Amino acid sequence: MMRVLSNLNPQTLRILALLLVLTLVILFFSTQISNYLNGRLFNRISSSVAIMALIATAQTLVILTRNIDLSVGSIVGFTAFATGSLIAAFPNMNPLLLVAFSMLVGAGFGAFNGFFVAYARVPAIIVTLATMALFRSLLVEFADGKSITSSLLPQWLTSFPNTPLFEIGQFQFRAAFVVAIVIVFAVHIALQRLRVARRLYAVGSNPEAAEMAGINLKATVFVAFVCSGALAGLAGFMFLARFGNITVVAGLGFELKSVAAAVVGGVNIFGGSGTVLGALIGAILVDLIETSLVRWQLVSEFWREAVLGALILTAVALDAIVMRRLIALRAARHHEKREQKMEGTG
């Protein structure tokens, strides 16, 4: 078994393992909760994953380059509020223009982070720790004690996340979810196939080597932050559409949730390896467990976070141990083959 598995690409292996865990979790809860496996579960998970998937993707782009973005929650909060105020002031605005606005605001914040990390060479954890507070205080200043309510928003915006695009059996595929999934897959394919996007991996796994190979380190890190900011801005738009009511605490705590989703999804916190697809499954897994625990009769809903913390720790520890084993196994087999070759020639 181990032999066959070790032939696979570690990234593929990780995604297979995550899908296996996801299936096991679903099977487990379906034995525990009556009437669990139905369309409503899918709808519930898919509406919140629409937001989390974008944020996890945003976080992954930055983590791949050996950085971290703790300000995503504040970016989501600010863009949600700013986008809401804009549409409230101009109700007849073109929807695409509104989306572009939210992504632009997010990208602006990302550029601010990226400038300090890439060009001023301030460690990302310091910059984004600071901007997490800074962007949030900008939001407080901007909001000036007011909040956005769904009555201020046009009908199309608040109904957008719940509009079913198509249905497969009981499963409704709603607009927000479909958009988010399409974006995640697009980013995934770009990261695997595009030369420019592969630079993120190169920079994250070995900055010196990447520079030797002619990659512009600073520009790459800067662009990663800008893209991450734009995705967080889009998530802000989704947040506004889904909840309608936005206060100054919107998106609070998303930074740690996004890191958790990415890490559970097998993205290496030290950069250079991991996939956006993994982060998406990580986000789904985290969300599925959170939602299911609330409905599980056997434990009180207050166990949700405690179980989640234990789960993340187990997932990461198992991942590290299995990966170490696989690497050792591969090295041993490589050695074996070489010995055989030596015997053959000798």
Add this chain to the structure above:
Amino acid sequence: MTERSTLSAMWARVQTWEGFLVCALIFIVLMNTALSPQFMTLSNQINLFQLSIEKIIVALVMTFVIINAEIDLSVGSMMGLAACAFGFLFQQGVNPVLVIPIVLLIGAAGGALNGYFISKVGLPSLVVTLATLIGFRGLARVLVEDRGITDFPDWFDRLGQQGLVGPIPLAIIAFFVLFAILYVVLQRSGFGRKTYVIGTNRDVAAFAGIDTARHKMILFIASGTVSAFAGLLYAARVGAVRGDVALGFELDIITMVLLGGVSIFGGSGTLLGTLLAILIVLNLRNGMALLNITGHIQTGVIGILLIASVLLPRVNLGGFLGTRKQGEAGS
């Protein structure tokens, strides 16, 4: 020593990061004094410490953890767990005098859990303590659910709210005693030396015969225990606990340590720097509060300060600011 060399020695002092922090602190204190006649009163000074006392106590231990090139994001949740565990056990009728050591043990156990995964399994501390940040908070919520627990014994509340020696409460005394002990440990002892060496280069430290896993284990247990102690202080000061006690404190604590000149990559920084950064943050917040600037904006200003603290030393205004990367052990 001639007068000239004394002067140049003093000038060299000013050029360090600590020197810069002292100047900034003096400036802020003078500004505050000019802005408000209430600022320089003893009650305001005590109040200034009391409002953030739990955070600044944990910041002292966090200094060790970050110098050792690790991070502990779970401190805020551990404070919450400790406060809730106290409330829960008290409500179950356990004698409060007995509850206190139990809660401290919970802190040590939580720290040991972090330490095990970091030093034995070899996972990055950022990931491990992110998971326990969620997990410890979860346990706190399991204990108190959505209730608030209050009506602690009088002597417990008094310890947190009133003066122990004259007008000075227990927590402030504990902070300065802990500072003195940790200062000696970090800047004058072998343990402190090892903390720097491991933080600078873990492999070299291991080759030099230092048991790095054991050292990290000790630091995380200390971090957990002190966080639990701070959680108890919080419960006593506020006189009530809820599931969201100390939510998000970890980021404020880390900000104070980094502002004090401790490198996020480990290996450099001093406890004196952390103390000065703490004083700056407290005075700045107090001054802004006197000017009616709200909490979120205050945090934003501290955020700008944090970025500036990394950038400023590089600007090197005619050699004035010196380098932040000074202050290895015992400087």
